[in-house]
Amino acid sequence: MDNINCDSSDDSSVEEIDIKPIRPVARSRPPQQQTGVNKARSPARSLSPNSVLNVSGDHASIKRCLDNYSSNNSSVAPFPSVVPLNVGGIKYVTRLSTLKKYPDSMLAALFSGRYQVDKDAEGNFFLDSNGILFGYLLEFLRNGLMPPKEQSVPLYREASYYGLHELVEKLHYMPPVVCLLVKEAHKSQFPNYEDVKEEVIKVAMETATFTKMGEVVIHAFRNEFVSKVNTFNPKHGCIIESANVTIGPWDAPVDEEVFIKCLENDLREDGFNVKPHEPKKKCRYYHGQSCQKYVYRLQILL
Template sequence: MPEKFPPIIRLNVGGMLYMTRLSTVCKYPDSMLAAMFSGRHHVDKDQDDNYFLDSNGSLFGYILDFLRFGQLPPNTHALPVYREASYFGLHALVERLQLNPEIAKMTVKEAHRAQFPNYSEVKENVIKMAIDNATINKIGEVIIYVFRTEFVAKAPSFNPNHGCVTELAHVSIGPWTSMADEETFMRCLETDLLEEGFTIRPHDTKRKCKYYFGQTCQKFVYRLQFIFD
């Protein structure tokens, strides 16, 4: 049976109490927030009969300010409110906040990382390997095989089991379809690691495989060093 909501509703949002009109939370019919209070879904209540939303209560006031007045949050709160707006499916607010400098920068960075397959997983593996390799002298060296395109040998005499330099690699990533090259990936990885607080030495220029028999092996690796002092 459809749930019937009163015209004025009391909300407990992550422990903070709000009172607003039902028409306010339903202002944008395509939002998840409007869907919750459309009558098609059950909304849990707390012990005081307030409708409960499991979200950040301190930020929900900015959501209501936008729904009531079209007002945007201050720049200091734009990013967390953007995440809340995305959670509630408030696309109108999301689109307005995407023009904020901090959020625009984040969007571009995410799109940049998205060029590379399994980027987050690869970065985590690089960090884990650096930690494992730093037990002796606190320097975590990681060899990374990065390839935008697969190398395919054409010479009949080329031995694919020639002891390639890539056999030294701890982590590999590729191929990918964007035009970003391997050096772009390494710069992206280094920038993220530095912003997260790691101390690293600039990566070495690519170390090429020396094999040649009828055709040169085109594969190469990068060396990245973490300093854990």
């Protein structure tokens, strides 16, 4: 992972889009008419793309999302051929055919006429999404244009949410997305990685109260240690009892040193000042068989 070049230098061949945000319009819901028909509500943002690898726009997820808003085959008023949009406070006007360009996408489903999309006070159809990113998404639908490299990662999440697989596939090969996907895949080798990382940060904050140097002792193990002799005492006061955080075992073919380096690099990329970790400290117990357990000490300057 360290050898991947994630340089975000400008690419002069990419056409930038001039999008001017405006003041968000106060949203009000028009009074519902008593028609006796239950209209399906819009599923916009009911799927939150929190992780790049947790792509919400696959066919199964889209179907589950839209099924939650099923209206027993009832329909809503058809959309106009030219659609006014308010996306997170930014106004757009586009053709209905543009929004429905890829029939299998969730965006096309939203504007299929089977679901009710909320309107703002001015009558624009409202989507609770990032308006600036949606502009890049529209440019792809209109002209096939790709975004600037610095917008490729957030747009990857947005395109995944809306089920625009054609755009997702193209974004797969942009350097920032490649770097992020490799990084996420690397971290996914370790169980509960994000929870462990959060615990490391919490412990560092607690231990840095007086010295500003947060020290965390980590017991990481790929495989469970099993004693081969009867004389081995499992309650021998093992060094792992000093550990603040424990992670393991895992099935991936990478050892504990790879995990520690992965964690260090991840924390540095987040902006933490992490000292290079010390060599692992082994347990000194021996009684017919030496104890194979050990810990790492990580130090974060806060």
